[in-house]
Amino acid sequence: MENEYSKVKVNNEMDFCSVTEAEVKTILEKAFMKARVSYFLRWEKPGLLSKIFGGGKDRIVFCINSAQLETADAVLKELGDIEGKINMLKTKSNNKIGF
Secondary structure (H helix, E strand, O other): OOOOOOOOOOOOEEEEEEEOOHHHHHHHHHHHHHOOOOEEEEEEOOOHHHHHOOOOOOEEEEEEEHHHHHHHHHHHHHOHHHHHHOEEEEEEOOOOOOO
């Protein structure tokens, strides 16, 4: 039996920011957990040209629920000293889950 919510597609994730350094990732994760910001990580491998010309680090994208945008922004303001090491995205997430 189908209920009225079965046909509703909810896609409220957004790419909030990205980092390349493991230390910054750890600091941001701890701050998000403390503030109860729900997130998941998407790891992006560097492209071929990045590997050839150097700078080929993995990029880690923090995806959050768009309803928690204000809370996540407040967390970043509190972490002012690492703000320069974070690349802000704030775009609609295009995460595809294949079944």
